[in-house]
Amino acid sequence: MIKFLLKGILNDKGRSLLPIIVVTLGSMLTIFLHSWLTGVMGESIELSSNYNTGDVRIMTRPYANDKEQFPNDLAILESHGLVEELKKLEPQVEWAERIRFGALADFPDSLGETRGQGAVVGWAVDLLGEGSKEPQRFNLQESLERGRLPEKGGECLLSEDLAARYGVSPGEQFTLFGTTMEGGFSFTNFIVSGTIRFGSPALDRGAVIADIKDIRAAFDMEGASGEILGFLPYDYFNEEEAEAVKGRLNAAWASDEDEFAPVAQSLRDVPGMADFLAYSNYIGSIMIFLFVSAMAIVLWNAGLLGGLRRYTEFGVRIALGEDKRHIYKSLLWEALMTGVIGSVLGTVLGVTVVFALNSHGIDISGMMKNATMLMPSVMRPAVTPVMWYIGFIPGVFSMLLGNALAGVGIFKRETARLFNELEV
Amino acid sequence: METEQIVKLEGVYKRFPAGKTEFTALNNISLAFGKGEFAGLVGPSGSGKTTLLNIIGSLDSPSEGTADVLGKRINTLSHKEAALLRNMGIGFIFQTYNLLPVYTVYDNVEFALLLQKRGAAERKKAVMEALEWVGLTEKANSKPSALSGGECQRVAIARAMVKRPQLVLADEPSANLDSKNSHHIVQTMKRLNKELGTTFIFSTHDEKVMQYLDRIIQLQDGMVVNQTGL
Numbered sequence: 001m002i003k004f005l006l007k008g009i010l011n012d013k014g015r016s017l018l019p020i021i022v023v024t025l026g027s028m029l030t031i032f033l034h035s036w037l038t039g040v041m042g043e044s045i046e047l048s049s050n051y052n053t054g055d056v057r058i059m060t061r062p063y064a065n066d067k068e069q070f071p072n073d074l075a076i077l078e079s080h081g082l083v084e085e086l087k088k089l090e091p092q093v094e095w096a097e098r099i100r101f102g103a104l105a106d107f108p109d110s111l112g113e114t115r116g117q118g119a120v121v122g123w124a125v126d127l128l129g130e131g132s133k134e135p136q137r138f139n140l141q142e143s144l145e146r147g148r149l150p151e152k153g154g155e156c157l158l159s160e161d162l163a164a165r166y167g168v169s170p171g172e173q174f175t176l177f178g179t180t181m182e183g184g185f186s187f188t189n190f191i192v193s194g195t196i197r198f199g200s201p202a203l204d205r206g207a208v209i210a211d212i213k214d215i216r217a218a219f220d221m222e223g224a225s226g227e228i229l230g231f232l233p234y235d236y237f238n239e240e241e242a243e244a245v246k247g248r249l250n251a252a253w254a255s256d257e258d259e260f261a262p263v264a265q266s267l268r269d270v271p272g273m274a275d276f277l278a279y280s281n282y283i284g285s286i287m288i289f290l291f292v293s294a295m296a297i298v299l300w301n302a303g304l305l306g307g308l309r310r311y312t313e314f315g316v317r318i319a320l321g322e323d324k325r326h327i328y329k330s331l332l333w334e335a336l337m338t339g340v341i342g343s344v345l346g347t348v349l350g351v352t353v354v355f356a357l358n359s360h361g362i363d364i365s366g367m368m369k370n371a372t373m374l375m376p377s378v379m380r381p382a383v384t385p386v387m388w389y390i391g392f393i394p395g396v397f398s399m400l401l402g403n404a405l406a407g408v409g410i411f412k413r414e415t416a417r418l419f420n421e422l423e424v
Numbered sequence: 425m426e427t428e429q430i431v432k433l434e435g436v437y438k439r440f441p442a443g444k445t446e447f448t449a450l451n452n453i454s455l456a457f458g459k460g461e462f463a464g465l466v467g468p469s470g471s472g473k474t475t476l477l478n479i480i481g482s483l484d485s486p487s488e489g490t491a492d493v494l495g496k497r498i499n500t501l502s503h504k505e506a507a508l509l510r511n512m513g514i515g516f517i518f519q520t521y522n523l524l525p526v527y528t529v530y531d532n533v534e535f536a537l538l539l540q541k542r543g544a545a546e547r548k549k550a551v552m553e554a555l556e557w558v559g560l561t562e563k564a565n566s567k568p569s570a571l572s573g574g575e576c577q578r579v580a581i582a583r584a585m586v587k588r589p590q591l592v593l594a595d596e597p598s599a600n601l602d603s604k605n606s607h608h609i610v611q612t613m614k615r616l617n618k619e620l621g622t623t624f625i626f627s628t629h630d631e632k633v634m635q636y637l638d639r640i641i642q643l644q645d646g647m648v649v650n651q652t653g654l
Contacts, residue, residue, distance in 0.1 A: 001538055004527075004531065004534075004535065004538055007527065007531065008524075008526055008527065011526040011527065012526040015526075312522055313524050315522070316518075316522045316524065317535075318507070319481075319483065319510065319516050319518075320510065320511065320516065320535065320536055320539060320583075321507050321508065321509070321510035321511025321512070321514070321536075321539055322507065322511070322539050323503070323504055323507045323508075324503065324507070325504075415478075415483040415484065415503070415506070
């Protein structure tokens with residue numbers, strides 16, 4: 001009987017080609033959109049984690065209250081000791097000391113006179129330490145536009161757009177005007193070793209990355225760090241684990257009565273991030289629900305039209321002695337077969353598109369020149385294990401649902417009218 | 425010697441709702457058909473021929489009276505039991521052939537046997553034999569769209585006969601055929617009736633068919649008004 005049904009599906013284009021095309025397209029779009037959303041949102045989260053917050057962020061309590069201002073006067077003193085403590089408490093986490101700062105960059109001409117000045121945001125990270133993973137987290141080597149990475153103290157990186165705006169080339173010097181930890185005025189000369197493009201317009205407009213030792217020296221922050229970031233050993237943001245680490249650390253420090261005692265926050269505690277994470281978690285399910293609903297309606301209609309077209313066939317089959325339930329089951333089998341075939345084709349196409357776009361990406365930097373959000377300028381879908389099966393959910397489920405609903409008419413068919421109906 | 429009765433109707437009424445009243449399609453019909461009969465129900469449109477075929481074919485049940493077909497009381501059969509009765513014992517031939525267009529001639533004929541869950545070898549033998557009866561073995565792999573009307577009706581006969589039913593019901597089988605084909609298909613059925621002992625009950629008002637019938641039951645307004653050939 002299955003062979004008979006398969007023969008019918010293959011011979012009848014209206015029963016096979018149209019539903020298979022619809023299922024293929026639906027599955028492909030589901031896979032693509034899921035991977036796209038996962039990719040874009042995942043990259044935004046990763047970008048935020050690597051640049052700004054880590055998966056877990058340790059600050060002093062008062063610093064945490066004003067963390068958006070990067071109040072370095074409230075920084076962690078003797079932060080190295082705290083890092084050692086953290087390594088003991090949470091050995092699976094990689095800890096990195098950082099200082100964030102805002103400053104003014106003064107670019108001199110050949111005579112040493114100011115040629116231009118611009119506000120910059122800065123990252124002080126461990127660029128020169130042996131085995132430091134910070135250059136990797138900032139993807140510095142790949143982001144390098146001109147020059148090289150810093151190799152010794154006194155060297156730093158500038159964002160390419162900033163360097164281009166002020167005509168600065170690698171090897172040239174500029175002065176960073178800032179504020180010391182005690183609120184004093186500080187100015188330090190740096191040599192631009194290279195320029196980088198972050199891929200995020202908000203950063204590319206004006207950023208400086210320097211070694212943390214140089215910045216400590218520049219801002220009188222010896223032994224201090226604004227923040228200590230913790231990175232979990234996953235390729236994605238493991239929210240549950242991050243929250244667990246945060247909880248354990250805060251519990252350990254809860255009894256510390258020092259005003260400047262450390263406090264842990266997770267990426268989720270970044271303003272707006274909780275909503276963003278919830279959105280990214282739910283958007284996939286909402287999308288699949290919408291797709292399943294839309295496809296079920298389309299396939300339901302296709303099933304109804306097919307049912308009308310096959311009205312005579314079902315009538316003949318009932319007259320020949322086939323049980324209505326058997327016909328209904330055969331309709332569902334057909335739906336399952338076309339659903340699986342369509343889903344397989346859709347998955348192959350969807351995965352191919354995802355792989356292709358994942359390697360090339362779509363450059364949207366042109367559209368984000370004035371953006372202030374930390375977002376990647378090249379968007380690409382994520383290659384995840386989910387993409388291998390997610391297309392089957394709308395593909396098979398919608399096909400079955402559509403045909404199950406359309407096939408109800410078989411049971412409503414009155415056998416007593418068969419002769420009249422079949423004589424038309 | 426009295427022949428075995430395979431259809432027995434006693435005091436059969438069939439009423440259909442018609443607005444607030446009822447329309448009586450069959451009015452106290454009592455008939456019996458023996459094994460191997462080649463009989464026809466004749467009468468004008470609305471005389472109750474098709475309604476009677478529906479009841480004999482277990483597609484409908486009487487409003488009143490009893491209908492026994494192949495040893496089963498139609499009145500009490502469930503949908504599933506009625507389907508099984510049609511599957512195992514009754515063949516249908518329709519005016520408009522009603523072949524499944526996406527399948528070949530072979531597949532169309534084989535379908536009745538698939539429902540009976542018969543083995544592949546047995547099915548093949550039976551299908552080829554049925555096609556031989558109607559002279560269409562060479563068209564086994566053709567689609568219905570490639571056949572003439574007469575050929576389609578012969579395929580329908582093969583489909584009805586392939587499972588060797590005891591009873592075949594044919595509703596106006598020659599209505600869409602020309603004179604030559606009408607004679608041909610009725611002759612074919614007559615031959616099968618003789619060779620296999622299958623009972624044929626026709627609904628017809630085609631004179632060409634009537635001349636082959638052994639028994640003619642004339643219906644009018646749901647009642648049997650005349651019978652010949654008893």
